[in-house]
Amino acid sequence: MKKWFKAHGCSLYGDLSDDKDTIEFTDIIVNEGTEELRLAGIEEAVNKIVSYDFKSCGRTFPNVKKLVIGMLTKSVSIKNSLFPNVREVKSNTSSFKSGDMLVKQTEGSGDVLLNTFCKKKDEKIDLKGIMIISDWAFDGCMSVNVLNEEEIRICERYAFNNSALLMQPFTDGLRFAGRILIDAEEGADARLPKNFILKGIWIAADLRKLNSIRIEDYENLKMISFMTRCPKRIIFADKKKVDQKELLQNVLIPKLEYFDLESRQCGLKSIDGVLYSKKGDRLVCCPAGRKYLVIPAGVTEIEPRVFSCCDIESVELPDSLRIIGEGAFSHCDKLKSVKFGNGIEKIGNQNDDEGGFFAYCTELEKIEFPPSLKYLGQGAFYGCKNLRRVRFNDGLKVIDKDAFNYCTNLKEVTLPYSLQEIGWHNFSCTEKINMKFNVHLLAYLAMALAGSKPQDFYVDIFFSDLNRHVVLPIFLISQGRGKLLAAIHKSETVDDVIQNTKTLFRDGYTLKSRYRTAIKQYQYLQLNEAKSFLIFDAEEIAADIIESDNEEDMVNLLMLGIMPEKHLKTIQDNIEIAKPGWTTSLAYILESLKNCEKQTDQYDI
Numbered sequence: 001m002k003k004w005f006k007a008h009g010c011s012l013y014g015d016l017s018d019d020k021d022t023i024e025f026t027d028i029i030v031n032e033g034t035e036e037l038r039l040a041g042i043e044e045a046v047n048k049i050v051s052y053d054f055k056s057c058g059r060t061f062p063n064v065k066k067l068v069i070g071m072l073t074k075s076v077s078i079k080n081s082l083f084p085n086v087r088e089v090k091s092n093t094s095s096f097k098s099g100d101m102l103v104k105q106t107e108g109s110g111d112v113l114l115n116t117f118c119k120k121k122d123e124k125i126d127l128k129g130i131m132i133i134s135d136w137a138f139d140g141c142m143s144v145n146v147l148n149e150e151e152i153r154i155c156e157r158y159a160f161n162n163s164a165l166l167m168q169p170f171t172d173g174l175r176f177a178g179r180i181l182i183d184a185e186e187g188a189d190a191r192l193p194k195n196f197i198l199k200g201i202w203i204a205a206d207l208r209k210l211n212s213i214r215i216e217d218y219e220n221l222k223m224i225s226f227m228t229r230c231p232k233r234i235i236f237a238d239k240k241k242v243d244q245k246e247l248l249q250n251v252l253i254p255k256l257e258y259f260d261l262e263s264r265q266c267g268l269k270s271i272d273g274v275l276y277s278k279k280g281d282r283l284v285c286c287p288a289g290r291k292y293l294v295i296p297a298g299v300t301e302i303e304p305r306v307f308s309c310c311d312i313e314s315v316e317l318p319d320s321l322r323i324i325g326e327g328a329f330s331h332c333d334k335l336k337s338v339k340f341g342n343g344i345e346k347i348g349n350q351n352d353d354e355g356g357f358f359a360y361c362t363e364l365e366k367i368e369f370p371p372s373l374k375y376l377g378q379g380a381f382y383g384c385k386n387l388r389r390v391r392f393n394d395g396l397k398v399i400d401k402d403a404f405n406y407c408t409n410l411k412e413v414t415l416p417y418s419l420q421e422i423g424w425h426n427f428s429c430t431e432k433i434n435m436k437f438n439v440h441l442l443a444y445l446a447m448a449l450a451g452s453k454p455q456d457f458y459v460d461i462f463f464s465d466l467n468r469h470v471v472l473p474i475f476l477i478s479q480g481r482g483k484l485l486a487a488i489h490k491s492e493t494v495d496d497v498i499q500n501t502k503t504l505f506r507d508g509y510t511l512k513s514r515y516r517t518a519i520k521q522y523q524y525l526q527l528n529e530a531k532s533f534l535i536f537d538a539e540e541i542a543a544d545i546i547e548s549d550n551e552e553d554m555v556n557l558l559m560l561g562i563m564p565e566k567h568l569k570t571i572q573d574n575i576e577i578a579k580p581g582w583t584t585s586l587a588y589i590l591e592s593l594k595n596c597e598k599q600t601d602q603y604d605i
Contacts, residue, residue: 001015002014002015002026003015003016004029005042005044006042006043007038007040007041007042008037008038008040009030009031009034009036009037009038010028010029010030010031010034010037011028011029011031012025012027012028012042013025013026013027013028014026016042016044016045020048021048021049022048022049022050022051022074023041023042023045023048023049023050023051024050024051024052024053025050025051025052025053025054026053026054026056026057027054027056027057028052028054028057028059028082029059030061030063030064032063033063034061034063034064035063035064035065035066036064036065036066036068037061037064037066037067037068037083038068038070039052039067039068039069039070039073039076040068040069040070040071040072040073040092041070041072041073047072048072049072049073049074050070050072050073050074051073051074051075051076051077052073052075052076052077052078053075053077054077054078054079054082055077055078055079057078057079057082059082060081060082060083060084061082061083062083062084062085063085064083064085064086065085065086065087065088066086066087066088066089066090067083067086067088067089067090067102068090068092069089069090069091069092069093069095069096070092070093071092071093072093073093073095073096074095075095075104076096076102076104076114077114078102078114078115079136079139080115080116080117080118080136080138080139080140080141081118081139081140083117084117084118084140085117085118086102086115086117087100087117088100089101089102089103097111097129100126101113101114101115101116101117101125102114102115102117103129103130109131109132110129110130110131110132110151110153111129111130111131111132112130112131112132112133112134113127113130113132113133113134113137114134114137115137116137116138116141116143117141118140118141118142119141119142119143120142120143121142121143121144121164122143122145123143123145124143124145124147125141125143125145125146125147126147126148127146127147127148127149127151127152127178128147128148128151129151130149130151130152131151131152131153131154132152132153132154132155132156133152133154133155133156133159133160134156134159135156135157135158135159135161136158136159136161136162137156137159137160138159138160138161138162138163138165138177139161139162139163140162140163141163141164141165142163142164143164144164144165144168144177146165146177146178146180147178149177149178149179149180149199149200150179150199151199152180152199152200153200154200154203155180155182155200155201155202155203155204156203156204157203157204158204159202159204160177160182160202160204161204165177165182166182166183170183170184170185170188171193172188172190172191172192172193173185173188173189173190173191173210173213174188174190174192174213177202178199179196179197179198179199179200180198180199180200180201180202181198181200181201181202181205181223181224182202182205183202183205184205184206184207184209184210184213184231185209185210186209187209187210187211188209188210188211189210189211189212189213189214190210190212190213190214190231191213191214191215191216192213192214192215192216192217192220194216195217196217196220197217197219197220198219198220198223198224200223201223201224201226201227203227203228205227205229206229207224207227207229207230207231208229208230208231208232208255210231210232210233211231211232211233212231212232212233212234212235212258213231213233213234213235214235214237214262215234215235215236215237215238216237216238217238218238218240218242218246218247221234221236221238221250222250224253225249225250225253227253228254229255230253230254230255230256231256232255232256232257232258232289233256233257233258233259233260233273234253234256234258234259234260235260235262236259236260236261236262236265237262237263238265239263241265241266242265242266243266244265244266244267244268247265247266247268248275248284248285251275251285251286251287251288252285252287252288253287253288253289254288254289255288255289255311256287256288256289257273257287257289257290257291258272258273258274258287258290259273259274259275259285259287260273261275264278268284268285271296272293272296273287273290274286274287274290274293274295276299280296280298280299281298281299281300281301282299282300282301282302282303283295283299283301283302283303283306284303284306285303285306286306286307286310286312287310288309288310288311289310289311290310290311290312291311291312291313291314291334292312292313292314292315293312293314293315293316294315294316295315295316295317295318295321296318297318297319297320298318298320299318299320299321300320300321300322300323301321301322301323301324301325302317302321302323302324302325302328303325303328304325304326304327304328305325305326305327305328305330306325306328307328307329307332307335308327308328308329308330308331308332309330309331309332310332311332311334312329312332312334312335313334313335313336313337313363314335314336314337314338315329315335315337315338315339316339317338317339317340317341317344318341318343319341319342319343320341320343321340321341321343321344322343322344322345322346323346324344324347324348324357325357326348326354326355326356326357327354327355327356327357327359328357328358329357329358329361330356330357330358330359330360330361331359331360331361332358332361333360333361333362333363334363335358335361335363335364336363336364336365338358338364338367340368340369340370340373341370342370342371342372343370343372344370344372344373345372345373345374345375346373346374346375346377347373347375347376347377347380348375348376348377348378348380348400349375349377350375350377350398350400354378354379355377355378355379355380355382355400355402356378356379356380356382357377357379357380357381358380358381358384359379359380359381359382359383359384360382360383360384361381361384362383362384362385362386363386364381364384364386364387365386365387365388365389366387366388366389366390366391367381367387367389367390367391368390368391368393369390369391369392369393369396370393370395371393371394371395372395373393373395373396374395374396374397374398375396375397375398375400376396376398376399376400376403377400377403378400378401378402378403378423379400379401379402379403379405380400380403380404381403381404381407382402382403382404382405382406382407383405383406383407384404384407384410385406385407385408385409386409387404387407387409387410388409388410388411390404390410390413391414392413392414392415392416392419393416394416394417394418395416395418396416396418396419397418397419397420397421398419398420398421398422398423399419399421399422399423399426400423401423401424401425401426401448402423402424402425402426403423403426404426404427404430405425405426405428406428406429407427407429407430408429409429410427410429410430411429411430411431411432412430412431412432412433412434413427413430413432413433413434414433414434414435414464415433415434415435415441415445417435417436417438419435419441420440420441420444421441421444422441422444422445422447422448423444423448424447424448425448426448426449427445427448427449427459428449428455428474428475429455429457429474430459431457431458431459431460432459432460432461432462433445433459433460433461433462434462434464435461435462435463435464436463436464436465437463437465437466437468437494439488439491439492439497442461442488442491442497443485443488443489445461446472446484446485446488447485449472449474449475455473455474455475455509455510455513456510456512456513456516457473457474457512457513457516458471458472458473458474458505458508458513458516458517458520459471459472459473459474460520460524463494466494468494468498469524469525470494470497470498470501471505471517471520471521471524471525472484472501472504472505472517473504473505473507473508473509473513473514473517474513475508475509475513476504476507476508476509477507477508477509479507480504480506480507480508483504483507484501484504484507487500487501487504488500488501498525498527502521502525502527502529502530503529504517505517505518505521505529505530505533506533511540511541511544512544512548512553514533515533515534515537515541515544515553515557516553516556517530518530518533518534519534519553519556519557519560522534522560522562523556523560531560531562534557534560534562535562535563535564535567538563538567538571539567539570539571541557542554542557542567542570542571542574543574545557546574546575546578546579549579551579551582551584551585554571554575554582554585555584555585555588558585558588558589558592559588561592561595563592564596565593565596568589568592568593568596569593571589572586572589572593575589
């Protein structure tokens with residue numbers, strides 16, 4: 001039970017329990033006239049470790065000038081306003097330092113400033129040895145005279161709140177505590193002072209408020225690159241040579257949209273906040289937060305992974321572009337629009353090990369390739385799950401492996417007549433492929449589908465020049481793959497293809513893929529093999545459809561009008577028991593049963 005205890009010059013409120021090795025005090029009342037306050041526990045618990053947490057205490061004791069920290073004190077958590085006039089701290093424990101402020105000593109991470117207390121305007125704040133400034137450390141502090149801040153590494157989110165440091169005027173759009181950057185002016189074009197090296201940045205400082213910031217020293221660029229709320233534009237004006245690799249790492253600051261070089265650095269120049277080679281023919285680096293970009297004419301190459309994992313939403317490529325590097329736009333999960341120029345002939349090369357040029361661009365919904373494109377590289381649009389429309393123009397000759405694998409919403413594509421080769425693992429989720437009849441290309445397409453992952457669907461290949469369909473399971477059992485390739489290779493006409501593949505539905509990897517393929521085959525081609533399968537296995541197929549809760553499959557099966565009366569009644573009974581809400585299916589069954597009765601009446605006559 002918590003209660004008040006008499007202590008040295010004060011009363012403390014806490015819970016003294018025999019079964020605990022520690023005691024925590026959460027409130028304090030200082031005796032009137034006490035100037036030296038000892039935080040050294042109470043007589044009733046002389047051997048217990050003590051914690052003082054007075055952050056919720058709303059009192060103030062301005063008479064206290066000195067704090068003495070007892071040797072068993074573990075922690076002290078107070079507001080500056082509790083003891084505003086403390087100017088000396090004497091510590092008898094290694095957990096705290098003696099001095100004019102409350103400073104906690106830690107192993108490894110450095111000393112932590114907890115309280116400056118409410119220093120007056122003309123008093124000094126000596127941060128020598130301090131590495132971390134904690135929340136509310138400067139609360140109520142009226143001094144801006146900060147010294148020896150060289151070792152500061154972290155300023156927590158509320159470190160300078162309610163202090164005079166945040167009331168001083170901006171200098172070139174910025175506020176400082178010594179050489180610690182603590183605030184930015186809304187809409188300012190800021191600049192860091194010349195020959196001024198930052199020693200820390202307040203984690204709450206929001207540089208997004210700035211229009212831009214000019215930096216003349218690479219050390220300051222490195223410091224700002226650690227910020228989570230960095231400015232939209234950085235103007236880098238250091239005339240000293242900087243290693244290109246190191247410089248580019250600092251351009252990938254989250255949310256940075258423009259990085260301007262005021263003078264050329266390590267063979268680079270900036271155009272509209274993006275870094276290019278000295279000649280302007282290679283795009284070398286784009287800030288990670290850039291959203292919209294029109295790449296200028298004359299650029300012939302985008303280097304590998306330039307936009308990877310960036311915030312880019314829309315990009316327009318020039319006619320001069322010839323090379324897109326591996327993974328250039330991979331994992332750009334906000335990219336919605338890509339406009340190709342009319343000059344690019346290849347996206348990747350056949351000896352590329354990685355590819356993945358636009359892989360995992362999950363917001364990309366449509367793409368159109370220019371007539372100049374002849375080769376589409378490995379994994380080019382792998383995992384673009386929202387890609388719905390792809391327009392190929394005549395001129396494309398090769399789609400390499402995995403270019404459109406795992407594009408789960410790419411349900412229909414039209415292949416150009418110029419296409420000669422399709423690699424494995426393509427169009428694994430595509431249900432309709434439009435093309436002109438070409439046995440050679442069909443063989444490649446068969447291999448691409450045969451190597452895809454297991455699916456429950458079919459692919460409808462429509463030969464637009466002949467107005468004919470071939471329907472195949474998207475994924476086949478191993479023996480079926482060999483049969484498919486052999487069937488295509490010995491075919492010369494579309495009728496040959498239909499004849500040679502008419503029973504391949506039986507080699508579908510799953511029951512669903514088998515009956516869905518057979519349903520579509522019979523719908524388009526009225527093949528007896530498909531009809532026989534659907535009738536013979538009707539009850540098993542219906543049971544699987546009911547279990548899968550897919551009325552669309554049931555309606556597609558019943559619409560064929562091939563089910564005998566016996567099967568219809570069995571299916572009707574099962575639906576009425578398991579899926580009474582399938583009214584469309586039941587309506588088709590009733591209509592089919594009436595037709596069966598009419599046929600019986602005709603035979604009787």
